[in-house]
Amino acid sequence: MQGYxxxxxxxxxxxxxxMRQLELNxxxxxxxxxxxxxxxxxxxxxxxxxVRGDGLTSALATIEQGFGDxxxxxxxxxxxxxxxxxxxxxxxxxxGNKRCGSFLFLWYLRRxxxxxxxxxxxxxxxxxxxxKRPAVAxxxxxx
Numbered sequence: 110m111q112g113y114x115x116x117x118x119x120x121x122x123x124x125x126x127x128m129r130q131l132e133l134n135x136x137x138x139x140x141x142x143x144x145x146x147x148x149x150x151x152x153x154x155x156x157x158x159x160v161r162g163d164g165l166t167s168a169l170a171t172i173e174q175g176f177g178d179x180x181x182x183x184x185x186x187x188x189x190x191x192x193x194x195x196x197x198x199x200x201x202x203x204x205g206n207k208r209c210g211s212f213l214f215l216w217y218l219r220r221x222x223x224x225x226x227x228x229x230x231x232x233x234x235x236x237x238x239x240x241k242r243p244a245v246a247x248x249x250x251x252x
Contacts, residue, residue: 111147126153128185130173131192131222133166139216140202140209142185147208168192185221189214 138156147153172188173196174181182188196202196210218225 124224128224129186131169131220132215133169134211136165136169136213139244140205140212143212144205153205156203158209159203161201161203165196168195168199168201171195185218187223189217192217 131158137160144158147157170191172182182191191211193214196213197206200206202209221250235238
């Protein structure tokens with residue numbers, strides 16, 4: 110995020126047609142399931158995942174924007190990175206912005222897995238992430 114803030118990241122210009130969009134109602138349903146799981150375990154409160162204003166709507170719409178035939182975020186990598194950034198930095202939720210941003214990041218990758226060069230499990234160097242599928246699988250959320 111610091112590299113992004115300081116505009117020190119190289120741009121990835123590969124265009125990927127056919128990316129599956131993440132709709133607000135789908136994202137909220139998935140966050141609600143995540144919330145139920147975490148509240149049941151005593152790991153979160155009822156404020157987790159509650160929307161503040163229309164920030165989440167804006168984040169999801171922004172990664173889909175473009176001008177003419179050019180998309181501002183033309184590939185899965187740029188969309189997932191910006192989605193994570195927008196959710197964590199803009200705080201569209203009352204509580205749980207980091208967890209929900211990370212959750213949506215992984216969900217968007219899984220949703221568009223067919224467009225990735227390698228399976229998602231091979232993209233992470235974090236061995237804990239690689240041990241089992243991210244929380245999306247355990248929540249019964251279709252991707």
